[in-house]
Amino acid sequence: MMTRHVKAFMLLGLTLILWLSGCNRTGAELPVATLTPIAKATTLAYPLATPYSQEPAAGICASFDGDTVTVSLNPDIPDPRCSKVRADQKLKVINLTLNTLQVSLGVFNNSLLPGGEYLIDVPFGDYLAAGVHQLQVSPCCSAELWLEEK
Structure with missing residues (x-):
């Protein structure tokens, strides 16, 4: 003799099996969606640094x-002390001192x-506003970079 709970469980299982077998489609195939990749801009946006002078x-x-x-x-002065730069150029800094800077x-x-050398591999125009900026060097010898209007 089956108990009432076992009968209810078996009935639930049979109902589930019949329901799942009805989900198997034998008719027309469902249309397959094709994904089209969308080109997304991957450029990084930097805030433009404000020049300290024009x-x-x-x-x-x-x-x-x-x-x-x-x-x-250099130990006493950067070379060059001032550089006129374009918006499409990048900066490379070389440490010719005996100290970490x-x-x-x-x-x-x-x-x-x-x-050592340090390359900022981003064009000046992407992170500097037009004008004169200081390449800050600590403990010594900052250089000026003059980014003119485009």
């Missing part, structure tokens, strides 16, 4: 051809070991 204090600024502006940090520009900063 013209450099140094008076004469070096200009660079090519896509990279290089500033060498803290280097920062806009949202970027780095600890630069003696003899």
Whole structure:
């Protein structure tokens, strides 16, 4: 003799089996959705750093051809002291001192070991507003970067 609970459980199981077998479609196939990839912009957005001046204090600024502006940090003074840069150029900093230096520009900063190089692989125009900016170097010798209007 089956108890009342066992009968109810068996009836529930049989109902479930019949219901699931009705879900098997033998008729027309369902249409298959195809996904079309959407190109999404993956560029990073940086806040534009505000210049501290519209013209450099140094008076004469070096200009660079090519896509990279290089500033060498010497023990007493950066070379060049002032650089005129374009919005499409990038910055490379070389530490020629015997000390580790803290280097920062806009949202970027780095600890630069003696003899080390640091490349900010983002064009100036993506993170600097037009005007004169300081490449902050601690403990010594900041350089000016003059980003002119496009």
